[in-house]
Amino acid sequence: MKMRIRGGRVVDPANGHDGIADVCVDGATIASVGRAPRGFEADREIDARGLVVCPGFVELGAALREPGAEHKATIASELAAAAAGGFTTVCCAPDTDPVIDTPAVVELVNQRARGVRGARVRCIGALTRGLEGQILAEMHALREIGCVGVANTGHRMRDTNVLRHALAYAATLDLTVFLSPEDPWLGGAGCMHEGAYSTRLGLPGVPVAAELIGLGRDLLVVEETGARAHFHTLSCERAVKPLRDAKRAGLPVTADVGVAHLVLTDEDVARYDANCHVRPPLRTRRDRAGLRRALAAGHIDALSAHHQPHDADAKAAPFSATEPGMSGFDTFLPLVLSLVESNVLELGRAVEAASTAPARIAGVPGGSLAPGAPADVCVFDPALRWTVSPETLASRGANTPFLGQTLTGRAVATLVGGRVVHERARA
Amino acid sequence: MPPASVQLDDQGRLRHFLSIEDLPRALLVDILDNAERFAVVGDRAVKSVPLLRGKTVVNLFFEPSTRTRTTFELAAKRLSADVMSLNIEASATRKGESLSDTLRTLEAMQTDMFVVRHQMSGAPEFIARHVAPGTSVINAGDGRHAHPTQAMLDMFTIRRHKPVFEDLVVAIVGDIAHSRVARSEIDALRILGVPEIRVVGPRTLLPAGVERLGVTVHHDLDQGLDGADVVIMLRLQQERMQSALLPSGHEYFLTYGLTPARLKRARPDCIVMHPGPINRGVEIDSSVADGEHSVILQQVTHGIAVRMAVMSMAVGASASAAPRGSGA
Helix, strand or coil: CEEEEEEEEEEEHHHCEEEEEEEEEECCEEEEECCCCCCCCCCEEEECCCCEEEECEEEEEECCCCCCCCCCCCHHHHHHHHHHCCEEEEEECCCCCCCCCCHHHHHHHHHHHCCCCCCEEEEEEECEHHHCCCCECCHHHHHHCCCCEEECCCCCCCCHHHHHHHHHHHHHCCCEEEECCCCHHHHCCCCEECCHHHHHHCCCEECHHHHHHHHHHHHHHHHHHCCEEEECCCCCHHHHHHHHHHHHCCCCEEEEEEHHHHCCCHHHHCCCCHHHCCCCCCCCHHHHHHHHHHHHHCCCCEEECCECCCCHHHHCCCHHHCCCCECCHHHHHHHHHHHHHCCCCCHHHHHHHHHHHHHHHHCCCCCCCCCCCECCEEEEEEEEEEECCCCCCCCCCCCCCCCCCEEEEEEEEEEECCEEEEECCCC | CCCCCCCECCCCCECCECCCCCCCHHHHHHHHHHHHHHHCHHHCCCCCCCCCCCCEEEEEECCCCCHHHHHHHHHHHHCCCEEEEEEHHHCHHHHCCCHHHHHHHHHCCCCCEEEEEECCCCHHHHHHHHCCCCCEEEEEEECCCECHHHHHHHHHHHHHHCCCHHHCEEEEECCCCCCHHHHHHHHHHHHCCCCEEEEECCHHHCCCCHHHHCCEEECCHHHHHCCCCEEEECCCCHHHHCCCCCCCHHHHHHHHCECHHHHCCCCCCCEEECCCCCCECCCECHHHHCCCCECHHHHHHHHHHHHHHHHHHHCCCCCCCCHHHHCC
16 A cells, blocks of 8 residues: 655654655655655555644553553553554553553463554563562563663662662663652652642642652662663652763663643642642642743753543542542643744754654664654644543543643544554644 | 632622632631621530531541641531541542542532531532532641631630731731631731731742732741730641651751740740641640640630631531521
């Protein structure tokens, strides 16, 4: 099958391209951007005039809830939701039940994803067995079955000795370790940013120091072991400097930030909105400003949807008793575009952070529209306005604080390996 | 910033009573004025008025409390309501029933008002968002967040002794970090116009960003008491006396315990308050708790009148209508 995506604004930072052009797809790969190959006859055409064509987004740590929590969401529902949000590859976090700590669970995930009309899935394996932080997971086997890296998602590494060995072992296998730094003691029972708002609401706080101490520790262990580390969902402005220093010193480290942390702050928790209960917590305006600058400047490499769908019951309780996490696939693109609109990011940098950088970090295909690259493409309407509601969300999780709000921007077509996995009527 | 208050209706009348924070001054003064009228009810031979006749009030206590529950019960009975007290902690939630399921069950019993005490901050607000439109929720203390009726009875007590809030220096001493009473008192004092609100305690017991509540921070008790008109001592919970927060109750008493000698730093006509129950010899010396400056027992008595005022206002029964002719 040959396809021509005609007349869109092609934003392809990996190849320095930003301008109106046709994108030709031949089978599973990109055939050309601009002039079509000689004799190219499209079987199908997508009219992209007025739309943006970019490499599909790549998520570095989503919860798909299967296996183990199918009452919240399934691999099929969330990979379809990812595609509807413009994502072409999703790295699935290992905190499923059972945990992704053996090849069998990876195979299960892959098998459930087979035949799904949606984004590709790649597993992040567990760093320690059962994520218990004591015994190393079989990382060699996890690498062989195709895990893009290892992580101890949802469970803080208490024992620094185990952390050091785990990173040294991962380094031996050349596996990227995904870390979400937080000192387990300071993080404790906290459920929001510690500050004036947590004091006012009487909620236990997670101080900034929890992330900074965790990050400082992790960076020292990275330095000592030579492990390649990716810091997933940083939340504090002050995390940027140690990260930047580590990069300058030549350490193999990268980082991402959840887009919600660039839009919301701890003030949004006011009135105990459980949909703003996330980990790491939403922090202050100052943190938000610092993270925005760091992302624009590339000190923070990538953006994350930090997609964590929940059922209604998970959020139907007093704030501290609710489960943390926000459904993120559907709102990712409009939130990123709102940052472009308010001049926080250039569109090219936004696409790089949402697609090119995470693809590179995870070592997965995508992130580029170069001829010969897999045809993982997002075509979005930057002006399409839509109102967030359980009915308009593609994800099974309606746990988003943006419910009821009208957002601007939505994917109208998503191609994975040249196959159209999502299509939406234009406004 | 927070969306419109859930506790006021569109005419600005009290619908629920969840926290002091976003209430207008006039409404707080209304509560105090209504409470004055109800205070006389307790002094009469027939201690009830028919304002809540035919209404059902359910006390939902997810956390044990004797004093607060009793005064709420008494207040409801004096308003002629049908009162039921449920100790939820020991029943439904232990069996794994969720809070919203418990609520649905109680809704089915056609309740007009829930009085809620819960160990989690924000629980009464959560309940208020889920009850039927005609049902009121009164917060009887939630986590570390708010205890608005306690704050109002303290304001009532202060006003009886010191009628002009704008002239006062108020010191709140002790465990501010874990205290819902302190948060609600700070809000009430600020809204009523008290120009100087001090919090006094060791750094381990002061919450992050406390100064943004509109208080000045003191770590030295003598400085904190200097020239104060009102001294509010907070209860130090047993489990915090020997912990990573404090080395011992003894050391706490030496540094922050209110003794007659230290009280001399405050104004000679100062009043001493405590929300109770008191740890004698920990946060306060017995001779001060029982001494001439202490108004601690009055606080308990005033609790009934203030709760009557809040409950009647929340169901839309104007207090000015009923008890005025019958007593004052």
